Amino acid sequence: MASFYCYSLLLLLGLVSQAVATNLSRDFYSCTCPKLQPIVKKGVAEAIKKEARIGASILRLHFHDCFVNGCDASILLDDTGSFIGEKTAAPNNNSARGFNVIDDLKADVEKACPGVVSCADILTLAARDSVVLLGGPYWEVPLGRRDSTTASRLAANRSIPAPSLNLTNLISNFASHGLSVEDLVALSGAHTIGLARCVQFRPHIYNDSDIDASFAKSLQSKCPRRGNDNVLAPLDFQTPTCFDNLYFKHLLVKKGLLHSDQELFRGSSSTDKLVTKYASDTDAFFKDFAEGMIRMSKIKPLTGTKGQIRINCRKVN
Numbered sequence: 001m002a003s004f005y006c007y008s009l010l011l012l013l014g015l016v017s018q019a020v021a022t023n024l025s026r027d028f029y030s031c032t033c034p035k036l037q038p039i040v041k042k043g044v045a046e047a048i049k050k051e052a053r054i055g056a057s058i059l060r061l062h063f064h065d066c067f068v069n070g071c072d073a074s075i076l077l078d079d080t081g082s083f084i085g086e087k088t089a090a091p092n093n094n095s096a097r098g099f100n101v102i103d104d105l106k107a108d109v110e111k112a113c114p115g116v117v118s119c120a121d122i123l124t125l126a127a128r129d130s131v132v133l134l135g136g137p138y139w140e141v142p143l144g145r146r147d148s149t150t151a152s153r154l155a156a157n158r159s160i161p162a163p164s165l166n167l168t169n170l171i172s173n174f175a176s177h178g179l180s181v182e183d184l185v186a187l188s189g190a191h192t193i194g195l196a197r198c199v200q201f202r203p204h205i206y207n208d209s210d211i212d213a214s215f216a217k218s219l220q221s222k223c224p225r226r227g228n229d230n231v232l233a234p235l236d237f238q239t240p241t242c243f244d245n246l247y248f249k250h251l252l253v254k255k256g257l258l259h260s261d262q263e264l265f266r267g268s269s270s271t272d273k274l275v276t277k278y279a280s281d282t283d284a285f286f287k288d289f290a291e292g293m294i295r296m297s298k299i300k301p302l303t304g305t306k307g308q309i310r311i312n313c314r315k316v317n
């Protein structure tokens, strides 16, 4: 029965292969790697058990992958003689983490289904599982991405939004990736988990006026004007390992950690209403976040015969 289903599916895919060539689908690996999703979920659960923050780090890796020439696992490539990769780009250097977890997941998947599943799909699934395991929404992940054979530090420098951006620039950055204002606000809700470095939130706590005074003061005590660049603070100061809507509640009382966070709610921002909605309605946030994640995961995927299925996520085959 199962094999008949798979055979029919393959036949159908073959018949319409022209039409679906650039499309992703939930059951892309259902014949070729049926255990994929349980394998990834188990590996992510183990990693989060060791360190809860790693879920946030994996989610951010996926975001930084997709915003640089599409979701093609380019961020996972180490530097080579022919290109400098994305790991040392300004937004990633001393910041992007979780690469070893993806290596472990890839090794487990290779054992079960050698040469079949892309690093880009493994990273996309791991990001979804991280959100779910930390208490956030579940969504079905469209699959069938392939892996890039190159990476670009320049593109990473240029395409990933910086925390110094104002709302206008955040909106246009997301628009340049085909994402809406609603996507910007919902996806920024990822900052309900994880940590940021002093060097990233320093301008906001010293120079901005749209910040709660005592909140700024307590942050200034661990993040001085100079030095301690790598000291960490939670993006959601109350529950940085729970995927909830507190990030938005904090914005309403001027307790966003990054300049870019507080830009979404200034009392005069065009996005104030969305922030207020997500602050009072977790279901609405979860629904829009899941939809935004699916849209983000579809940015310029390599499909069909483009790219390759890397055996080692750090290296081109």
Ligand code: HEM
Pocket (backbone or CB within 6 Å): 053, 055, 056, 057, 058, 059, 060, 063, 094, 095, 096, 097, 161, 162, 163, 164, 170, 184, 187, 188, 190, 191, 193, 194, 195, 196, 197, 198, 200, 235, 258, 260
């Ligand atoms: C809207 C524009 C965004 C800006 C300007 C931004 C900026 C930042 C910055 C500066 C950090 C701290 C990095 C460090 O200190 O090393 C950070 C952390 C993080 N970002 Fe964003 N981000 C944005 C959107 C997103 C999106 C769309 C996602 C995912 C859907 C995301 C997920 C995360 C997570 C989970 C962390 C914590 C990572 C960890 O603890 O390892 N961010 N972000």
Ligand SMILES: *[C@@H]1O[C@H](CO)[C@@H](O)[C@H](O)[C@H]1NC(C)=O
Pocket (backbone or CB within 6 Å): 018, 019, 020, 021, 022, 023
């Ligand atoms: C991908 O799927 C969508 C929706 O099913 C369809 O509208 C579109 O034409 C497809 N694109 C390609 C290139 O197959």
Ligand SMILES: *[C@@H]1O[C@H](CO)[C@@H](O)[C@H](O)[C@H]1NC(C)=O
Pocket (backbone or CB within 6 Å): 088, 089, 093, 094
């Ligand atoms: C990355 O960070 C390391 C360690 O702080 C530093 O030595 C190096 O210059 C940085 N690289 C880039 C490209 O900024």
Ligand SMILES: *[C@@H]1O[C@H](CO)[C@@H](O)[C@H](O)[C@H]1NC(C)=O
Pocket (backbone or CB within 6 Å): 088, 089, 090, 153, 154, 157
């Ligand atoms: C990207 O940014 C890094 C860190 O700021 C800088 O050292 C490097 O020159 C930039 N690289 C390119 C290719 O733009």
Ligand SMILES: *[C@@H]1O[C@H](CO)[C@@H](O)[C@H](O)[C@H]1NC(C)=O
Pocket (backbone or CB within 6 Å): 166, 167, 168, 169
């Ligand atoms: C946002 O920043 C850009 C460039 O940094 C600037 O030109 C623009 O005036 C700013 N917009 C607002 C509304 O502050």
Ligand SMILES: *[C@@H]1O[C@H](CO)[C@@H](O)[C@H](O)[C@H]1NC(C)=O
Pocket (backbone or CB within 6 Å): 202, 203, 204, 206, 207, 225
């Ligand atoms: C605050 O703004 C001033 C003036 O623009 C600038 O010189 C300084 O570097 C900024 N301080 C921080 C911590 O960003």
